Amino acid sequence: xxxxxxxxxxLGFVGVLLWSLLxxxxxxxxxxxxxxxxxxxxxxxxxxxxxxxxxxxKFDRGxxxxxxxVYKEVCAACHSLRLVTFRDLQGIGYTEGQTKTLASEWAVxxxxxxxxxxxxxxxxxxxxxxxxxxFANEIAARAGNAGALPPxxxxxxxxxxxxxxxxxxxxxxxxxxxxxxxxxxxDSKTGAGLHYNPYFANLNLAMAPPLTSEGQVSYSDGTxxxxxxxxxxxxxxxxxxxEPKLENRHSxxxxxxxxxxxxxxxxxxxxxxxxxxxxx
Amino acid sequence: xxxxxxxxxxxxxxxxxxxxxxxxLPRLVYNAIGAGYPVPRNLxxxxxxxxxxxxxxxxxxxxGIVLAMHYAANGAVAFDSVEHIMRDVNSGWMLRxxxxxxxxxxxxxxxxxxxxxxxYGSYKAPREMVWLLGLVIFLLMMAxxxxxxxxxxxxxxxxxxxxxxxxxxxxxxxxxxIQTWLLGGFAPDNAALNRFFSLHYLLPFVILGVxxxxxWALHIPGSSNPTGVDVKGPQDTVPFHPYYTAKDGFGxxxxxxxxxxxxxxxxxxxxxxxxYIPANPLSTPAHIVPEWYFWPFYAILRAFTVDFIxxxxxxxVVAMFASILLLFFLPWLDKSPVRSxxxxxxxxxxxxxxxxxxxxxxxxxxxxxxxxxxxxxxxAAAYYFAHFLIIxxxxxxxxxxxxxxxxxxxxxxxxxxxxxxxxALAPAE
Amino acid sequence: xATLETTGPAEAAPSEEGVRRRDFINIAAVSFAGVGAAAVxxxxxxxxxxxxxxxxxxxxxxxxxxIQPGQAIKTIFRKQPxxxxxxxxxxxxxxxxxxxxxxxxxxxxxxxTKAGKTQWLITMGVxxxxxxxPLGAAEGEVKGEFGxxxxxxxxSHYDTAARIRKGPAPTNLEVPEYNFTSDTVxxxx
Numbered sequence: 047x048x049x050x051x052x053x054x055x056x057l058g059f060v061g062v063l064l065w066s067l068l069x070x071x072x073x074x075x076x077x078x079x080x081x082x083x084x085x086x087x088x089x090x091x092x093x094x095x096x097x098x099x100x101x102x103x104k105f106d107r108g109x110x111x112x113x114x115x116v117y118k119e120v121c122a123a124c125h126s127l128r129l130v131t132f133r134d135l136q137g138i139g140y141t142e143g144q145t146k147t148l149a150s151e152w153a154v155x156x157x158x159x160x161x162x163x164x165x166x167x168x169x170x171x172x173x174x175x176x177x178x179x180x181f182a183n184e185i186a187a188r189a190g191n192a193g194a195l196p197p198x199x200x201x202x203x204x205x206x207x208x209x210x211x212x213x214x215x216x217x218x219x220x221x222x223x224x225x226x227x228x229x230x231x232x233d234s235k236t237g238a239g240l241h242y243n244p245y246f247a248n249l250n251l252a253m254a255p256p257l258t259s260e261g262q263v264s265y266s267d268g269t270x271x272x273x274x275x276x277x278x279x280x281x282x283x284x285x286x287x288x289e290p291k292l293e294n295r296h297s298x299x300x301x302x303x304x305x306x307x308x309x310x311x312x313x314x315x316x317x318x319x320x321x322x323x324x325x326x
Numbered sequence: 327x328x329x330x331x332x333x334x335x336x337x338x339x340x341x342x343x344x345x346x347x348x349x350x351l352p353r354l355v356y357n358a359i360g361a362g363y364p365v366p367r368n369l370x371x372x373x374x375x376x377x378x379x380x381x382x383x384x385x386x387x388x389x390g391i392v393l394a395m396h397y398a399a400n401g402a403v404a405f406d407s408v409e410h411i412m413r414d415v416n417s418g419w420m421l422r423x424x425x426x427x428x429x430x431x432x433x434x435x436x437x438x439x440x441x442x443x444x445x446y447g448s449y450k451a452p453r454e455m456v457w458l459l460g461l462v463i464f465l466l467m468m469a470x471x472x473x474x475x476x477x478x479x480x481x482x483x484x485x486x487x488x489x490x491x492x493x494x495x496x497x498x499x500x501x502x503x504i505q506t507w508l509l510g511g512f513a514p515d516n517a518a519l520n521r522f523f524s525l526h527y528l529l530p531f532v533i534l535g536v537x538x539x540x541x542w543a544l545h546i547p548g549s550s551n552p553t554g555v556d557v558k559g560p561q562d563t564v565p566f567h568p569y570y571t572a573k574d575g576f577g578x579x580x581x582x583x584x585x586x587x588x589x590x591x592x593x594x595x596x597x598x599x600x601x602y603i604p605a606n607p608l609s610t611p612a613h614i615v616p617e618w619y620f621w622p623f624y625a626i627l628r629a630f631t632v633d634f635i636x637x638x639x640x641x642x643v644v645a646m647f648a649s650i651l652l653l654f655f656l657p658w659l660d661k662s663p664v665r666s667x668x669x670x671x672x673x674x675x676x677x678x679x680x681x682x683x684x685x686x687x688x689x690x691x692x693x694x695x696x697x698x699x700x701x702x703x704x705x706a707a708a709y710y711f712a713h714f715l716i717i718x719x720x721x722x723x724x725x726x727x728x729x730x731x732x733x734x735x736x737x738x739x740x741x742x743x744x745x746x747x748x749x750a751l752a753p754a755e
Numbered sequence: 756x757a758t759l760e761t762t763g764p765a766e767a768a769p770s771e772e773g774v775r776r777r778d779f780i781n782i783a784a785v786s787f788a789g790v791g792a793a794a795v796x797x798x799x800x801x802x803x804x805x806x807x808x809x810x811x812x813x814x815x816x817x818x819x820x821x822i823q824p825g826q827a828i829k830t831i832f833r834k835q836p837x838x839x840x841x842x843x844x845x846x847x848x849x850x851x852x853x854x855x856x857x858x859x860x861x862x863x864x865x866x867x868t869k870a871g872k873t874q875w876l877i878t879m880g881v882x883x884x885x886x887x888x889p890l891g892a893a894e895g896e897v898k899g900e901f902g903x904x905x906x907x908x909x910x911s912h913y914d915t916a917a918r919i920r921k922g923p924a925p926t927n928l929e930v931p932e933y934n935f936t937s938d939t940v941x942x943x944x
Binding site: 388392395396410413414415416417418420421568572575 | 781784788798799801802803804806807808809
């Protein structure tokens, strides 16, 4: 009984699938899928040789601090970093005292309530506080950015494909719309208030080029603040904010793998030893 | 256990004798995975994956219980509580990555275990019940993994929950009430998240229970083997301990190396970046994909694009569930008396075709729903159903199998002897 | 051609040394597994210790400039109440007048405050009996028979140096670790 019923059920599924295929094929021939500008002109991120790449990779503390400076002086005007606390900044090489100063001198204060009146108020941040967001809420953020919402950057390096390279590529990828694109897709002209960038998923983003001129940020360690350098530094910093335990992970991983290799060799030898007089 | 020559449990220490009288748990373990369980001597490395699946389940249970100490199942804080684990909890990043990648390792191992069962005919009599219980475990695993993926409450979590519960909406008449009932609302929210967490914690223990039944059912006929030939006498078997405990120890080492490499050096390789964006009911990701282990089934779901008597969506849902349910009938669809694919030349060709087919389905399931992937998955899905429901019953009837060895021992010795396998097998015909 | 018999234990009859070497491998493999399991247990146990965000709040700063003599404030330190009390000269005198040997937990006020800052009594607001919050810090609360704190749960009375004088509590209110970072700011913890 099972097999005749199975046979019929099988024929049914195969039939419907082939019927779907037929219609799909007819539609494909009649109306071939139209190529889109995003499909044709979107580019994969440029590869950067970051110090944290590879299984032995480590962060470059100096670079992270420079990247933090770029965030603080440029990005922080619009983008929050809501998962990062000031105390976390000890992880990029600041001392406890420095994080205290950074917290209390941060341009935006931490929201609180007035102890006497209960009204909303702000206070100076302490190291245990998260870095305050530039806007009180999403509505305020949209209102301040012509309707566009600047995304939170804490996890951006993990929330995009190839995130570290993506951040760098996006920051250095602003350009004029290629003439070829306009010739092929005359309707795809970059709209008002948008900026063409082939590394962005739909090619046009609301954020104006944030890093535009050399020396926009002045580095204290003598590194030349070119747009390229600033982009790399902030990409490295945002990789750290997304994965602060990366170095820990790499070093633990190496120790674990070394242990497991020895363990596996030993178990293999024990296995061979136990089976030595059995053919199998 | 079932063989008369199995070694007998004979405790020497008075305490162990006392235990044996009052609660014979050591005897049970001895007979289940100790020296008291005679196992064919010719098992190859594919027989390691049962024990490895058990190890993967143990890893998931332990890391999961620990993560539940820090996770908060509420839409407002779930995402941040996961990040709290990643950033602030001691070794939290390691525990969470171990749990997330442990799920992938569990599926890899279980898929290889199923592969072994399909190729060597482990589903055939007298082991049908082992196969059926295994499929129950597989279904429970899928439910558990799906609900676990919802818990971080990222974009893929939210939209995955929405799409998968939406499948039930395809059922005529009662579909929408069922979907609303499953979610406890009209879209995934706190109610859904909380019940998913509750069930995600419960189901692994149900899996553990069915695993025990699975092993129990296996011990009635004993383990199968690569030749598929029945055990004939004591020379065909070795005690599970120390022979297979040693071999499984080595297998465990290799498993852990791969697991550690993934966990420590590519922890997000198998995840989706969108799940690091907090759930947003107002914005759908560009393309929603489930975790990689669901891709073949997702491809079957999406392969139905045309209404034919029933709506296309319902066809997809029915076919997706049917693609797993039909495996429950496999022991009766395949009537060939020969178990092992090694002695079934025609079966073997179609078997490998099926493996390629499932790989293609997997690729299409992970790809965006565009041409040519839809058309390819339609062909691949058609082959999948045809393979199990049409081809297997036919070849099990017309195929002429290769001569089988007389016994496991003969097969072992001819393999290691100087004569070629072919010649040594000849007298068996 | 090999047969089962010739590959049996007879062929493998090992020398004494061989046995030891081979057993060593088995023992080594099992011991390694044991070491590995123990190493895995560490993070599983350690994850229950306070996390980094909890530890970050383990130390707080309190501004005491607004507390007038005779007043006290309740604040939160490590998720527990902390009493900061500005003692009046009268209260200091009362505390100093108590003979030490009459106390259950003998301590002078000087031992319980910082040198030169005797008027600042900083204690945990946790009764040493069973952990209730004693009354007496806020305006208008009962201060007990000795003018300090009074725990309503089981009737423990503390004096103006927050020392136990009457009732079931075994010890004085705990003085946490703290120091004055300036004349008006105290860092606790």
